[in-house]
Amino acid sequence: MALIVEFICELPNGVHARPASHVETLCNTFSSQIEWHNLRTDRKGNAKSALALIGIDTLVGDNCQLLISGADEQEAHQRLSQWLRDEFPHCDAPLAEVKSDELEPLPVSLTNLNPQIIRARTVCSGSAGGILTPISSLDLNALGNLPVAKGVDAEQSALENGLTLVLKNIEFRLLDSDGATSAILEAHRSLAGDTSLRQHLLAGVSEGLSCAEAIVASAHHFCEEFARSSSSYLQERALDVRDVCFQLLQQIYGEQRFPAPGKLTQPAICMADELTPSQFLELDKNHLKGLLLKSGGTTSHTVILARSFNIPTLVGVDIDALTPWQHQTIYIDGNAG
Structure with a gap:
């Protein structure tokens, strides 16, 4: 029987990339299976995957549950209960106030x-x-003829190496970053190391796709999930997915093939x-x-x-x-x- 943590999402912008990366990081410190259940949408997802968390479409005020089962479920239940109560409501910086859509009169x-x-x-x-x-602009549907597959083993190896290089590049940039830049790079690091993204990419390669074809297909899949969100803020996170996927294309095939x-x-x-x-x-x-x-x-x-x-x-x-x-x-x- 799974242990359950019940809570209400208090984040004004919902669970987007940055808070999802905090949840994912903490959940991955436990071996137990941890599932996030949004009671409003009745969507469920792996709490150890930022992309899965974003796709659940959790908004402010939503009643949610964490379902925990495994060898260290008691420890996970205790730590996550405390974290969701004390730290989760403060894990996302408030956004700057933006003027209304009404344009100012010109002098x-x-x-x-x-x-x-x-x-x-x-x-x-x-x-x-x-x-x-x-x-x-970055349009993954307008990249021309994509590189063809060289065999499943070769593509899997190139994909794993590319993901490693993307993470190393983001970590290198983090060394010289702070404030908003650091927070966004942390979110991108979470996406690049995401379990759901990796599984979707590897599934595509296993079916005979090249790395490039699998990357474009995976980006399309997750961007479609975000587009279904009822929050425009969460819809905008699709741009981050395309961003990370393009970085992966550059690491595998080089910037000469996919230029900045x-x-x-x-x-x-x-x-x-x-x-x-x-x-x-x-x-x-x-x-x-x-x-x-x-x-x-x-x-x-x-x-x-x-x-x-x-x-x-x-x-x-x-x-x-x-x-x-x-x-x-x-x-x-x-x-x-």
Whole structure:
């Protein structure tokens, strides 16, 4: 008979990547099987997998249970009961307040100059000028012809090695990170080492897929799960899954086959349909003066990083309308939008 811990989720943003990584880490210190059950959705998942936890769609106020069974179930029950009561409610940093969707009126002094203006929603204040620089978004469905399989054993070996390298790379970046960057990298480390992701990848390779094909299929599978969430905040975590999966492609096949965004060589206002956290971190912050995104909510990890680096950022931007001004000097006003 499984031991049960009953609790209510008090996290205002629900169980997304960062708190899920805390739960996963603690649960993996025990040998017992630990299952998370959301009584609202009636979804269950392995509490030792961050991806499984996110897919359960746990929101603030949800009644939940942990079901624990195994050799160390008593110890696990005692520790998890205490942790869920005392530490879990505080394991996710509060988000910065974002202004309403209503755009601020433009200053009269500016409108009198009759400039060409494109409005969008501000998510990080500040103003700057720079060369309008397009950045390619990460689209796993537009990678062209994927590498073919070289045999199950070879693909499994390449996959295991790639996962190890992704984790080492994230751990290396963590050595020189703090604050929001560190928290997001920790979430990515949790995703890269996730049991559910690894099992899904290996299953694809065992069925004859190449590593690349298995990675794209796995990303699609988990992103679809997140898209079903009733929380826009949890839906935005799909970008983190695609981010980690693309890092895995780069480690297995090299950046020449799957290149990172181009380097900035001058003060730039970058525009993109969307940008992953890793793409953002790769950009030279000495040259990155502003960010214009077509999509990306106010709580995406990329936006959170932009705030931490004080990069003026707008979302909901009409990228097509900006196309005629590519590679020309423009100005971003993250205060008025």
